[in-house]
Structures are given as C-alpha cells and as structure tokens.
Amino acid sequence: MTNAAPATTATIAARAVMASKIYGQGDNEVRALDGISVEFAQSRFTAIMGPSGSGKSTLLHCLAGLDRVTSGQVFLGDVEISACTEKQLTLIRRDRIGFVFQAYNLIPTLNAEENITLPMALAGHKPDRAWFDNVVDAVHLRDRLSHRPSELSGGQQQRVAVARALVSRPDLIFADEPTGNLDSRSGAEILTFMRQAVTDLQQTIVMVTHDPGAASYADRVVFLADGKIVDEMQDPTAERVLDRMKSFGD
Amino acid sequence: MFRLTWKGLLAHKVRFALTAFAVMIGVSFLVGTNVLTDTIRRTFDDLFADINEGTDAFVRSRDEIDSQFGPQRDRIPANLLPEIRRIDGVREAQGSLFFYAQLVDRDGDAIGNPGQGDPTFGGNWTPEGLLNPWQLVRYEGAASRPPRTADEVVVDKSSADKGALLVGEKVRVLTQAAPKEYTLVGVVRFGDVDSPGGASASIFTTSESQRITAAPDAFDSIAVANGDGVSQAEMVRRVEAAIGHPKQYEVLTGAEITKENQDEIARAMSFFTIGLSIFAYVALFVAVFLIFNTFSIVVAQRLRELALLRAIGASGRQVCWSVLGEAVMVGLLASAAGVLGGVVVAGVLKALFAGFGMELPSQGLVVAPDVVVLGLIVGTLITTVSAVFPARRAARVPPIAVMRDVAIERAGHRLGWTVAGVVLTAFGVAVLLYGLLGSPKNGIAYVGFGALVLFIGVAVLGPTLACPVGRLLGWPLARLRGITGELARENSVRNPRRTSLTAAALMIGVALVGFITIFASSTKESISVAVDRVFRADYVITTHGGGFGGGFSPDLAEEVDALPEIQTASGLRFNVFEIDGSSKFFASSDPVGIDELFDVDPIAGDFATLGVNQLAISQKVADAKGWKVGDELPVRFPVGNKGTMTVGAIYGTGQQEGLSDYFISLAAYDSRYNEHLDNQVYARLRPGVTPEEGKRAIEPVVKRYPNAELQDQAEYKQAQEAQINQFVNLVYLMLALAVIIAGIGIANTLALSIYERTRELGLLRAVGMSRAQLRSTVRWEAVIIALFGTGLGLVIGLFFGWAVVEALKSEGITEFAPPGFQLIVVVAIALVVATIAAIFPARRASRLDVLQAIQTQ
Numbered sequence A: 001m002t003n004a005a006p007a008t009t010a011t012i013a014a015r016a017v018m019a020s021k022i023y024g025q026g027d028n029e030v031r032a033l034d035g036i037s038v039e040f041a042q043s044r045f046t047a048i049m050g051p052s053g054s055g056k057s058t059l060l061h062c063l064a065g066l067d068r069v070t071s072g073q074v075f076l077g078d079v080e081i082s083a084c085t086e087k088q089l090t091l092i093r094r095d096r097i098g099f100v101f102q103a104y105n106l107i108p109t110l111n112a113e114e115n116i117t118l119p120m121a122l123a124g125h126k127p128d129r130a131w132f133d134n135v136v137d138a139v140h141l142r143d144r145l146s147h148r149p150s151e152l153s154g155g156q157q158q159r160v161a162v163a164r165a166l167v168s169r170p171d172l173i174f175a176d177e178p179t180g181n182l183d184s185r186s187g188a189e190i191l192t193f194m195r196q197a198v199t200d201l202q203q204t205i206v207m208v209t210h211d212p213g214a215a216s217y218a219d220r221v222v223f224l225a226d227g228k229i230v231d232e233m234q235d236p237t238a239e240r241v242l243d244r245m246k247s248f249g250d
Numbered sequence B: 001m002f003r004l005t006w007k008g009l010l011a012h013k014v015r016f017a018l019t020a021f022a023v024m025i026g027v028s029f030l031v032g033t034n035v036l037t038d039t040i041r042r043t044f045d046d047l048f049a050d051i052n053e054g055t056d057a058f059v060r061s062r063d064e065i066d067s068q069f070g071p072q073r074d075r076i077p078a079n080l081l082p083e084i085r086r087i088d089g090v091r092e093a094q095g096s097l098f099f100y101a102q103l104v105d106r107d108g109d110a111i112g113n114p115g116q117g118d119p120t121f122g123g124n125w126t127p128e129g130l131l132n133p134w135q136l137v138r139y140e141g142a143a144s145r146p147p148r149t150a151d152e153v154v155v156d157k158s159s160a161d162k163g164a165l166l167v168g169e170k171v172r173v174l175t176q177a178a179p180k181e182y183t184l185v186g187v188v189r190f191g192d193v194d195s196p197g198g199a200s201a202s203i204f205t206t207s208e209s210q211r212i213t214a215a216p217d218a219f220d221s222i223a224v225a226n227g228d229g230v231s232q233a234e235m236v237r238r239v240e241a242a243i244g245h246p247k248q249y250e251v252l253t254g255a256e257i258t259k260e261n262q263d264e265i266a267r268a269m270s271f272f273t274i275g276l277s278i279f280a281y282v283a284l285f286v287a288v289f290l291i292f293n294t295f296s297i298v299v300a301q302r303l304r305e306l307a308l309l310r311a312i313g314a315s316g317r318q319v320c321w322s323v324l325g326e327a328v329m330v331g332l333l334a335s336a337a338g339v340l341g342g343v344v345v346a347g348v349l350k351a352l353f354a355g356f357g358m359e360l361p362s363q364g365l366v367v368a369p370d371v372v373v374l375g376l377i378v379g380t381l382i383t384t385v386s387a388v389f390p391a392r393r394a395a396r397v398p399p400i401a402v403m404r405d406v407a408i409e410r411a412g413h414r415l416g417w418t419v420a421g422v423v424l425t426a427f428g429v430a431v432l433l434y435g436l437l438g439s440p441k442n443g444i445a446y447v448g449f450g451a452l453v454l455f456i457g458v459a460v461l462g463p464t465l466a467c468p469v470g471r472l473l474g475w476p477l478a479r480l481r482g483i484t485g486e487l488a489r490e491n492s493v494r495n496p497r498r499t500s501l502t503a504a505a506l507m508i509g510v511a512l513v514g515f516i517t518i519f520a521s522s523t524k525e526s527i528s529v530a531v532d533r534v535f536r537a538d539y540v541i542t543t544h545g546g547g548f549g550g551g552f553s554p555d556l557a558e559e560v561d562a563l564p565e566i567q568t569a570s571g572l573r574f575n576v577f578e579i580d581g582s583s584k585f586f587a588s589s590d591p592v593g594i595d596e597l598f599d600v601d602p603i604a605g606d607f608a609t610l611g612v613n614q615l616a617i618s619q620k621v622a623d624a625k626g627w628k629v630g631d632e633l634p635v636r637f638p639v640g641n642k643g644t645m646t647v648g649a650i651y652g653t654g655q656q657e658g659l660s661d662y663f664i665s666l667a668a669y670d671s672r673y674n675e676h677l678d679n680q681v682y683a684r685l686r687p688g689v690t691p692e693e694g695k696r697a698i699e700p701v702v703k704r705y706p707n708a709e710l711q712d713q714a715e716y717k718q719a720q721e722a723q724i725n726q727f728v729n730l731v732y733l734m735l736a737l738a739v740i741i742a743g744i745g746i747a748n749t750l751a752l753s754i755y756e757r758t759r760e761l762g763l764l765r766a767v768g769m770s771r772a773q774l775r776s777t778v779r780w781e782a783v784i785i786a787l788f789g790t791g792l793g794l795v796i797g798l799f800f801g802w803a804v805v806e807a808l809k810s811e812g813i814t815e816f817a818p819p820g821f822q823l824i825v826v827v828a829i830a831l832v833v834a835t836i837a838a839i840f841p842a843r844r845a846s847r848l849d850v851l852q853a854i855q856t857q
C-alpha cells in the first residue's frame, strides 16, 4: 500500500512555491519561512514537525490564508490564495478550509451543535443532516450537543472542534497541535478520528505537531528547521520519527 | 502602591477616557449653570445697587399679597411727598410709579414679550439728581431731554435700537389705558448698559404716569436722599415719626430695599439654577452607571494581575485602594476639565442670552471659588463612590486566581440582589406616589427621592431581567439575522450585570424623555378637552405667544364688545388673592353674559348678579370647605386689603374642569388691584354672523393693540400646544445630555467586551466570519442592550406620567394621553444612539488582526 498512490500523480490539495515569510527588518529580521516549496496531496494526512520556532505555525497560517507570505506563492487547489483579497480569503476559509487549534477553539456562548455548524451558519447554508449525524456519531458527541463549551472536558471540546472542521466537508483541514493540551488518551481518540476521516472519508488533513506519537498517525511527515524543509518521511512510525528528530538536535 | 495606580491608569487610558468624558460633561453643565446664574445675579445685584444708590430711605405701603409674579401691594398717597420733603435733613424726595407699558416699534409690532421674557414697564421721570438712575444720551445725533408734557416719552436705548425709534418722532405705547401716541423726546441709558437687565422702559411725566395708572394722587413708593451727616437709620426714624401710620406704611433704609430687591432676584434665579442643575445631576447620575460598569469590567479583566499582586503579598486593602486611587485620579482630572468646560458652557449660554436680547455686562463671567470647589467635589466624589463596589470586589480576588483559570465573567446573580431590587423598586414607587398624591409638605423632594430609588431599584433588578428579556428581544433577531443575530443575542446576555448596567443608563434618559413626552401630550389633550368643554366664545384675543404675563387695556374688550357683529365680549383676568389664609388663583371676568363665553355650569346662587363684594366658588371648593351661598369668607387683596367677601354663586367649572376654582367680577377686581389689565379677551359672534364676517370686524380693533393676537378655538389650542412644545423641546435638549452619556456607556461597555473577547473574535474570523458580519454582530448586541434599556425606561416613563397626571387632576390635567407615535420615535432615537455608539467598537472588532487574535492568550 506504501507505493499505491505516488505523490506526483495524486491531485494536489495545497501547495507552496518558494514561499518566504519575513518578520521584522534589518537586524531584527526573522525568516520564519525561507523559500519553502511543498505539496500536500488530496486525501492524505500530513504532519509537519520541527523544533520550536522552526516556522510550523507560520507555514500552516500561510497555507490556510490566515497570513500572507512575503514572497512566493500559495495555492489551494487551483486558486492562488497568496493573490486573494481579504474578502475572498474569508470566504475561502469559511467554505473550503477547516481549522482545529490547540485551544480556545469554540465560541463560549454557543452550544456544541451550534459550534459545529458555525461555518455553515455564517455562510447561511443548511448543514447536511445525514452527514452531520455521521460526524457527530463518529466523534461520540450525540449526547453532548446542547452543552456549552464550559460544560465540556478538554477532549470533548477538541472533538467538537474537529467535528466543526469536518462537517462542512472542506477541501482541507488544518490542525495546529490539536492534541497539545490533552492527556494521551483524549489525544489518541482525536488522532484516531482524524485518521479515520482521511482513510474512510477521503478528507485531507495537514497537522502541526511536535509529538512523534501524534505524527505516526499521518501518511507523511514533513520536517522543518529554520524555515526550510529539511526532510520528509512516508508512513512514519513513532520510533522512526523520534530517531530522525534526534538527528536534527532539538 | 501609588506607582501601581498610576501605571494602571496609563495602561487603560482609552478605557478611562470615556468614563472621564462622561463625568466631564456632567460637571461642565453643573458648573456652567452655576457660573451663568452667578453672573446674571451679579448683574442684577449691581443693577439694584445702582437704582437705589442715592436712596437712603424708602417709603411704601405695608401690606402685600405674595404671588408667583412677586409681591403685590397697595399704593401710597401722593400727599405724603410734601410732608416728607419738609423733614429736617432730607435733601431730596421723589415719588415713583411703576406699571405695565409696552412700546410699539416702527413696523407696528410690540417690543418685547412680558409673558415670557424680560419686563416691559413704564415709570415716571424724576428730576435728574441723586434719585434718578437714568442718563439722557445723544441718540443718532439728536439731543435728548426729559418728558415735559403728557404727550412726551423717553425710552431706554436698547428699546430705541430694537424698535428703530428716533428722537422727535411719534411712538405708540400700550398701557392699561388706551394705546396712545407720544413724541419721543429722549433716549436714556442705565449706568453703563443700554437697558436694565434687558427690560424695555418707557418714561413719562409724573402726571401722565398717574393718568395711565388711574392713580391721580398716589405713588408706588417714595425715595428719600439724605443731606450730609444723617444716617440711613436716623432718616427712617424721622420719616416714620413724620408720616405716622406705622401699620399702613413701611419705611426701609436704602440698604434694606437694595437687599430686598437683590434677594428677590436671587430667589427667582434659584429656581432657574435648580432647574438647570437638575439636568446636570441627571447626567451625573447616568454617569454613575457608566463609571461603575467601567471599573467592574476593568477589575474583571485584570483578575489575573490583581491575583498576582495578592500572591506576592499585597493586602486586599492595598488592592482595593489601588483601584480607588484610579477612580480618584480619573475623577479629579475629569472634574478639573469639567470646571474649565463649565466656564465655556457659561460663556456660550451668555452669548445665547445676549442673542435673545438679555444684555449682560461686559465684566465677564463670575467664577466663584465655591462653584469651582462644588464642581471638583461632585465630580470626584461621584467617580470615587461609583468605584467603591468594583474596588471591593477587586480586594476579594483570591491569590489562587493566578494559578487557576478563574472564569473571567461573573455570570448570573444572586437571589439576594433580586429581592433587594424588588424591595427598592417598591419603596421608590411608594415614596414617589406619596410625594405626588399624599400632598406632604415637601412633595417635590419625595418625588425626586422616590424616582432616584426607583431607578436604582430597577437597575439592581436589571441582571435578573437581563437574561430572559435579552433572550426574548433577541429571539426575532436570531430568526431573522441567523448566526450574527444569535451571537449578538448570546453576547448580550452572557454577562447580565454588565448588560443591565449599560442599559440602566439609557433607561434613565428614556424614562425622563418618555415622561416629559407623555406629560406634555396629556397636558395638550387636557387643554383641548377643557377648551371643548368650557369655551363658548368664538374668538380669543391673547397676548403674542400667550401666557399671562402681559395684557391689554380693558378698552380692547369694550371696543370689541361694541362691534355690531359681536354678541358679547369680555376680558378675562387671572390673579392671586388670599382666602381663608392661603393664596389662591382666581379668574375674573364680566359675570353678565358670561354664559355666552364660558360654560361655567352654575349650580347655586346667581352668577350674573355677582356684586363688588361677592365671589363665586367652584363646587369642589364648596364641598371641600363646606362653604355655601351667603357665607362670608375672609379675603385679602393688595388694595384695601383685609375684609370679607360673600359667596354669591357656586359653579361647576372649577380648575379641574378648565376654568378656575374662584371667580370675581371685573368691578370687584378693579377696586382691589392697581393694575387693570385683561390677560385675554373672549368674544362671541351675534347669531347669523359668519366667522369670516366676525373676523373682519374684530381684526381692525385688534390691530390697534400690537401685542394682541386674534385666535379662534382651533388656533387657540394650537397656540397653547406650541407653547408647551417650546418648553418640552428645551427639556429634551437638556435630557439629550443624559442620553449622550448613556450612548457613551454603551460604546464603552462594547469596547471593553470586545477587548476581552479578542480570542473568540479571532476564531470567528478564522472559521470564516466576514468583517461585515462581525460588525453587525456588535451592532445588534448594542441594539438589544438599547432595547432592554428603552423598554424599562418606557415602562418607568409611563408610570411617572400616569402618576403625575393623577396628581395634577385638580389642576386641570385631567387626561392621561401617552402619544403612541412619539414614544415610538423615542424608541427609534434610542436605537439610533445605540447603533452610533456601536460604530467604533464594531469597527475595532472587525479590524482585529486574525492571527494576533487567535494567538492571544
């Protein structure tokens, strides 16, 4: 199965071309991204790893249209989002991208169900009921739908966040350390679910993590250091990732 | 700790700037009002000091009837003057008369409006000397001289300017005698101003003055100037000894009469000051909610920081004081700015006054130290006291809050508060109703206090009401506007206390605006109902702009009555007398033919034959006092004052029904008052005469009296309504202050809330909320808060209106008529204010940098 679908022939969900992101000027200049070119194939689960400050979050934000690259291009499918207006980016985020952050993923005044359907409500669309039920059952939230975030555990909150990202069937889901704040059991639950979403539902996920265990759920790991891609690995296992990380020296 | 306070202030300067601004507005208005009234008072103080400068002794009649137009007293015989002049040590003595006189300008319009503005009076010329405060001046190149014949007059320069009058030309003057043409022989100034306090003065010879007032052998008063070496007290003794009758005459020193004049003005001004100050205090009261809210929110947002302070060893007391210290500093700065602003406000008002013809001297504004201190203390105290609760809450923050993720928002409320709110509200209502309906001595104080407690009570109840009411108000919004509406609704109820405090500020403004609106409309409706019920006359002649301050010579009524098209016409006068020990309003007209003009609803006795020593009373008074036809009642009038009058008739149309509770004939009036002016003239057409014919007949007569205006019933109603509208608009203008502060409160609360929801807003933007959607969420939140406040305010306003109308039933405000359309306009305005208040916070929210927002911890 390893070579069943070579990356070059698969449809590309997102890609960056010579993308650079520079913060500050002169002596204070920080190259958070330093001419990165990378592709993310559709229906694949990619993990981005690297030491703290290596530019993982920055890459994610630029791919997701939350931030703009200083130079280079970023594409979502065929759309060059690095050339989109702020308004267009908002619509792209709403309709084609899903997000899971490390924490504070939910609107405290809305209950779980409302949080899940928020992007569709913003777009003024009705959620697909069957698909919604599917997702909710998959994340085991059926009996928690009317609860507010303050009444949910951290793991449940993240599951709601993942459900929100899935329910609008986006082209791509970006997750920035989605398990960073969770205990290992809750983390494993979330990761298993994300894995399923990719395998069973052909969802595309790009996830930033610094946990080799989490990375092992992915199809592919991209290693970042100092704003550059330094290596990548297909079908990772926790041990192999850990070894590779050690060789970089964290 | 002080450094910490100062740093805290600097760190939150934008947040406190709005609070400070609200306090500043209130203090500015308070100080401005006081500076203005002090300035006006000093003007009058100087004026009376000037008028009485040469006066050492002042003789007048003793008895007086006190009315809201000032005291009225009898005249003194002119033959006292030679007696006084013979007294040893008298250098000069002059008798003076003071009466209504109104000049007519070049275009034939009367100058000034005594019913609403500055007095228009006449007086007699006394030889230039110690006792004559006027100076003849050259005017437009012509020399002035005193009036010497009955056909000559001298006027003040201000009136000459206004009326474009020229020396040597004819000028018409209206008095209680028939209108008459005089030759203008001189123009005078008063000290260094063109006219005393904006008044319009016509000065005649003494004998002409006596003819006009029908007082050939009388003066209102006699002023005495001493020769060298005689004290004022000594002169008073000598005059008293010479004229005798200590019961009949009163002799004052020059200093006493000056003081009395000044005190009268001070008293009149104090109503003005209190009236304006009330609005300043209303504004400050509204600001209290704003301050309280700001400090509460800031404390809530700084929970971590405060807990850290506690954790590293600060005592609760120290934390409390650091917050209070901020309040004191904000208060001081704001009050200081407010005092400066107040001087500006006073300057603007003074300029406005000058625009209306009330000339204040050029010396500038009187900024008394006590007014400055008042402004500083009130502003600082209000700010500090409003911050006490938030500061105490800050002191109770446990050190552990540093470690724990303590919920930032203190949601919900406690049962105790709900109970307290209900109790306070009920108490406020009770006190207010007692003040209005229980007729205690200081009714108005009870009403004010009751209203204050009621407002606080409802504000305390607010958090309890905020959730259900906010949900209810937001329900259609969530339906119509989808997720933005729903988020707005949920945001508006997520912190009920914050929402309700913000709404409470608006509630007060709306309650007062609503009350005034309802009260005005009820008054108009009552007048309309009373006119329909009581008026049988086809036409009313009133002074321009209405009001009872001015009047016409009785000749007008006679001339109209004599017209062949007119069945009956009679003057109507209103004045005050003392009956059974208390002073009462009465109406006076010609009892013969009164049926033609008014539905007086005669019940007992004979109205038409009411004699000079008889009066008529309303059924209500008769019932209340147990008086009946034939009873002799003790009465007092200015002239020939003590005595009795017999009840000649009892009638149904009392004050409540639209006329008056007491009535005397014009003949009775003439013999008991010096000034014989009709306030209004009523006329009924002969059967068969069309309104057009009638109007054509009356108009030429009315034309000869330029201060008179001919109105039919509908026009009369309209004129009354216009007058009420004018007053109401003024009140609206004052209350706008409170509404503006409430608007600032909404803006402040939203801005603070948005600040603490930064993360959440970032998330919303990240998952695809557009800027426009975010702005609309904030706007709708403001609208829900405003609707909540407006709703409460309207309920309270309706209650106030109902209660006050109920209390004034016996004064003739019989109809409770809340005007639907206007109240809807009030709601609309409140919503507009809220929407405007939301503009800035909404823009800020929508401009949040998404990345930064989601990375904020």
Ligand SMILES: Nc1ncnc2c1ncn2[C@@H]1O[C@H](COP(=O)(O)OP(=O)(O)O)[C@@H](O)[C@H]1O
Binding pocket: A023, A024, A030, A031, A032, A050, A051, A052, A053, A054, A055, A056, A057, A058, A059
């Ligand atoms: N807003 C910013 N301003 C300046 N430097 C930034 C900003 N955001 C990130 N950086 C810098 O860019 C680099 C990459 O940051 P980031 O992408 O957050 O790293 P990672 O997520 O891999 O820990 C870091 O050196 C960080 O300090």
Ligand SMILES: [Mg+2]
Binding pocket: A056, A057, A058
């Ligand atoms: Mg990161």
